[in-house]
Amino acid sequence: MNTTKSILIGFVVLIMSSAHSFGTNQLYSSNDIKVVFDETKKLCSKDNGLLWGHNLNVPILFVDEENGLVYSNKNSSKLKLEEMNQIYVGSLPDFIKVEKGPQKIDKRIWAVIPLPLPKNKTEQQCIILHEAFHCLQPKIDLKPLPYNNNHMEEMEARLWLKLEWKALEFALQNEGEDRKQAIIDAICFRKYRRALFSDCDACENRFEIHEGMAEYTANKISRTPTDFKNYLLGKLDCMWGNTSFVDCFAYYSGPVYAYLLDDTDFNWRNQLGSKDDISILIQSAYNISLPFDVFMEAEERSVLYNGAKIMGEELDREITL
Numbered sequence: 001m002n003t004t005k006s007i008l009i010g011f012v013v014l015i016m017s018s019a020h021s022f023g024t025n026q027l028y029s030s031n032d033i034k035v036v037f038d039e040t041k042k043l044c045s046k047d048n049g050l051l052w053g054h055n056l057n058v059p060i061l062f063v064d065e066e067n068g069l070v071y072s073n074k075n076s077s078k079l080k081l082e083e084m085n086q087i088y089v090g091s092l093p094d095f096i097k098v099e100k101g102p103q104k105i106d107k108r109i110w111a112v113i114p115l116p117l118p119k120n121k122t123e124q125q126c127i128i129l130h131e132a133f134h135c136l137q138p139k140i141d142l143k144p145l146p147y148n149n150n151h152m153e154e155m156e157a158r159l160w161l162k163l164e165w166k167a168l169e170f171a172l173q174n175e176g177e178d179r180k181q182a183i184i185d186a187i188c189f190r191k192y193r194r195a196l197f198s199d200c201d202a203c204e205n206r207f208e209i210h211e212g213m214a215e216y217t218a219n220k221i222s223r224t225p226t227d228f229k230n231y232l233l234g235k236l237d238c239m240w241g242n243t244s245f246v247d248c249f250a251y252y253s254g255p256v257y258a259y260l261l262d263d264t265d266f267n268w269r270n271q272l273g274s275k276d277d278i279s280i281l282i283q284s285a286y287n288i289s290l291p292f293d294v295f296m297e298a299e300e301r302s303v304l305y306n307g308a309k310i311m312g313e314e315l316d317r318e319i320t321l
Contacts, residue, residue: 028071028115030085033062037073037087039121040128047221052140052269056132056221059110061096061103062117068092078106100127102135109135122222129218142213144206144274151197152245155314159307160193160298161249162240162314166305168256169236172229180286183260185301187279187290192298204250205277212254212278219255220262232256243317254278261285 037060044057059074072088075081081088096112097103103112111131117124137143151157167186171179194201219228232255239245239252257278261268266285272278283290291297 028062028064030071030087030089033071034085034087036117036124036128039125040132041073043125043129043221044132051217051220052133052136054136054139056129056136056217058132058135059105059108060128060132061105061110061112062115063092063096063098063112064115065092065098070096072110074108074110076106076108100131102131109138111135122227125222126215126218129221130214133214133217137210137214142209142272142274144210147203147206147210149200149203149207149246149249151200152249154197155318156196157193157200158245158317159311159314160189160196161245161253162310163189163298163302163305163307164193165236165240165252166310168253168260169233170305171260172233172256179260180288183282183286184288184290185298185305187283187288188294188298188301190279191290191294195295201277202275205275207250208254208257208278209272209274209276210250212250213258213272215251216255216258220258228259232259257282 040060041057044055047056049055059076060072061079062071064070068091070079070081070090070092072079072081075083075088079088079090079093081090083089092098096105098112098114100113101111102109104110111128111134113127113131117127152161164186167182167189171182171186174182194204219231223231232252235252239248242248258268261278261282264285266281268281268285271281282288
């Protein structure tokens with residue numbers, strides 16, 4: 001080992017040995033990182049390809065940009081990492097983009113995740129498994145074409161999206177015929193919105209497949225069914241007042257439809273493609289026949305979900321823009 005490399009490794013060891021807890025502007029010890037990787041591996045082994053036919057134990061690269069360090073669960077000749085405490089550590093290369101998402105390194109797709117992570121263990125794993133799923137998507141034909149959902153800035157699109165969400169929330173909270181009716185309502189609201197904005201169907205579908213299924217997968221593996229359901233109900237409260245839904249709506253719609261599909265015997269994941277509308281799968285799973293006049297049904301049923309109040313919220317938003 002040459003002198004320069006020895007000095008670098010010694011420096012890495014020194015700064016890592018002084019690190020302790022997780023948190024913003026604090027370094028991670030090698031043991032902290034190992035604990036996270038071990039938990040990820042445990043969750044991936046528990047699933048073992050059950051959801052999508054492939055194990056989610058992909059190469060992961062944590063990036064500490066502030067200190068110019070990377071940590072990984074796998075080694076790479078291109079990254080030139082050194083083993084330490086059963087993980088791999090090295091300096092941050094110039095070719096790594098410091099942003100969440102899949103990146104190709106040494107002919108493999110890595111889940112790149114900037115540090116710090118959330119303090120909550122479940123939230124940590126949800127971020128990791130979300131990005132791991134993105135690495136897997138091309139293998140299972142769920143890597144969609146580009147999409148643009150700028151129509152979600154429009155007042156009417158937000159109105160009918162919120163009505164769809166409220167119906168989905170009611171479906172989550174109920175079972176049997178009440179759930180089925182709520183799903184019908186959600187689909188009617190969805191169709192009404194899409195009728196107002198031409199050619200938005202494909203882009204909405206792609207977003208729900210791309211980010212919605214990643215979010216579903218992460219939470220499905222990391223949480224119990226009850227915790228997953230409660231998480232979704234809480235997430236709606238968090239998202240409701242967002243100033244823009246353009247880049248976030250699928251993070252709720254996708255997982256909720258997937259959760260409801262999982263409550264049936266329908267083998268939906270094997271049938272899902274990158275261009276599909278997940279609401280069509282749920283129609284099959286729940287044996288749903290839509291009303292003859294979907295648009296009239298949507299207008300009439302909107303009253304039951306406080307449509308006028310939601311319209312008032314969106315009008316106020318329009319005024320303040």
